[in-house]
Amino acid sequence: MINSFTQTDLDSPTRLSLVNGQVVVYTHRAPNKSTVNEDCAALIPYSDDAGVLVIADGLGGQPSGETASTAAIKALSSTVSKAAKSNIPLRDAVLDGIEKANRQILNQSSGAATTLAVVDIQNNYIRPYHVGDSMIMLCGQRGKIKLQSVAHSPVGYAIEAGLLDEDEAIHHEERHLISNVVGSDEMSIEIGTRRKLSLRDTLIVASDGLFDNLYVTEIIDIIRTGKLEDAARTLIELTQERMKQKTDDLPCHPDDLTFILFRRS
Numbered sequence: 001m002i003n004s005f006t007q008t009d010l011d012s013p014t015r016l017s018l019v020n021g022q023v024v025v026y027t028h029r030a031p032n033k034s035t036v037n038e039d040c041a042a043l044i045p046y047s048d049d050a051g052v053l054v055i056a057d058g059l060g061g062q063p064s065g066e067t068a069s070t071a072a073i074k075a076l077s078s079t080v081s082k083a084a085k086s087n088i089p090l091r092d093a094v095l096d097g098i099e100k101a102n103r104q105i106l107n108q109s110s111g112a113a114t115t116l117a118v119v120d121i122q123n124n125y126i127r128p129y130h131v132g133d134s135m136i137m138l139c140g141q142r143g144k145i146k147l148q149s150v151a152h153s154p155v156g157y158a159i160e161a162g163l164l165d166e167d168e169a170i171h172h173e174e175r176h177l178i179s180n181v182v183g184s185d186e187m188s189i190e191i192g193t194r195r196k197l198s199l200r201d202t203l204i205v206a207s208d209g210l211f212d213n214l215y216v217t218e219i220i221d222i223i224r225t226g227k228l229e230d231a232a233r234t235l236i237e238l239t240q241e242r243m244k245q246k247t248d249d250l251p252c253h254p255d256d257l258t259f260i261l262f263r264r265s
Contacts, residue, residue, distance in 0.1 A: 002077050004042040005258075006070045013232035018043045018051045019121045020265050024228040026236060027258035030209070031243050038065040039207045039258035040073045044080045046090050050122040052080055053260050055134050057115045057207040059181065060255070068105045068112035068183050075101035076118065090120050094129055098182065098189055105183035113183030117149065117205050124264065126203065128192035131182050135211045136192075139220045141200040147192065148216070151208075152180035166215060170251045175212060199264055202228075206259035210235065213242040213251050228261045235259065 003016055005027045013026045029037035038058035045051045056072040058065025076097035083093030098116060105112055115132025126147075128136045133151035140146060150160045155175045158164040169175065180188055197203070202223045210219070218238070223231045239257055246252040 002042060002044050002081070004040070004073050004077060006040045006073055007036045007066050009037055013229055013236070015229060016043055017265075018045060018053070018262070019049055019123075021121070022228055022263045022265055023053075024232045024261045025259075026232055027256070028236075029256050030254045031240060032254070033256070036066050037256050037258075038069055039209070039256040040066075040069040041258050041260055042073045042077060043260070044077050046080055046084045046093070046120075050090055050120070052076065052090070052094060053119045053121070053203075053205050053262060055117045055205045055207055055258055055260060056182075057132070057134050057209075057256070057258070059113045059115070059178070064108070064110050064112040065114065067108070067110070068114035071104050071108075072098075072101040072114050072116050072182055075104060090122060091127065094118055094120055095189060095191075098129065098131065102182050102184070102187050106185065113181040115178065115207070116182050119203065119205055119262075121197070121262070124197050125194050126197050127194045130190050131180055131187060132178050134205070134207050136203075136205050137216070137219070138195070138197070138201055138203050139224050140198065141202075141224055143220050143224050145216075145220065146201065147195060149190070149192070151178075152190070153178050170212065170215065175253070197264055201263065202231075203262040204259055205262075207256060209243075209253075209255035209257035210239055210259050212253040212255060213239045215251075223261060228263060232259070232261055
């Protein structure tokens with residue numbers, strides 16, 4: 001069964017399961033926002049031991065951002081489900097789904113676009129795919145970062161090149177600019193290497209509403225141990241607090257907030 005969350009505001013984190021793992025999902029529009037939540041999330045099963053986690057963040061300031069993110073979720077759900085019935089490899093299904101979403105959004109001719117962060121899970125292995133600045137991160141129980149995606153943005157590339165540190169980047173006035181989106185003729189998909197998922201590792205897939213308001217070290221410290229539901233509640237509380245109260249020292253970027261936490265059972 002596919003679990004999808006489109007144009008949804010959850011009151012609290014929702015616990016689910018996928019691929020013999022624990023999953024917690026949360027999505028909610030920005031504080032004081034009157035329009036719909038433009039973030040979407042989905043858990044898409046492929047087989048008993050394989051499935052896909054998806055986050056799509058419709059671009060704010062663009063027309064129909066929520067339409068683009070919803071289209072991306074539906075396209076991936078369709079291709080993965082069909083692939084499962086036809087014995088098509090999961091990697092091919094994910095790539096086909098992203099390409100299908102890009103074509104559909106372009107065909108709308110509305111200027112809509114979305115970011116996309118996808119992780120396929122097969123047994124104890126994961127593979128990340130992303131377009132834009134929604135983030136994928138894997139950390140161990142002791143806080144070691146084993147995987148962190150690079151945002152497709154000038155600021156993201158500057159961090160990767162060592163030209164900006166995290167504090168400079170999180171306060172940067174051009175942090176919101178993105179150089180790669182689903183809904184573009186020039187879209188490109190970044191595919192990560194296949195990685196083994198250790199028993200106590202925590203995987204997080206999130207829209208920029210999380211990573212624009214909390215430092216990576218804060219996120220890791222919250223999610224690396226303890227119950228996933230408790231970690232999710234702490235992330236929500238701290239992020240909402242940052243979004244609502246602007247200070248000189250701490251980031252404050254009100255935005256829709258969506259994340260998925262995953263651990264092997």
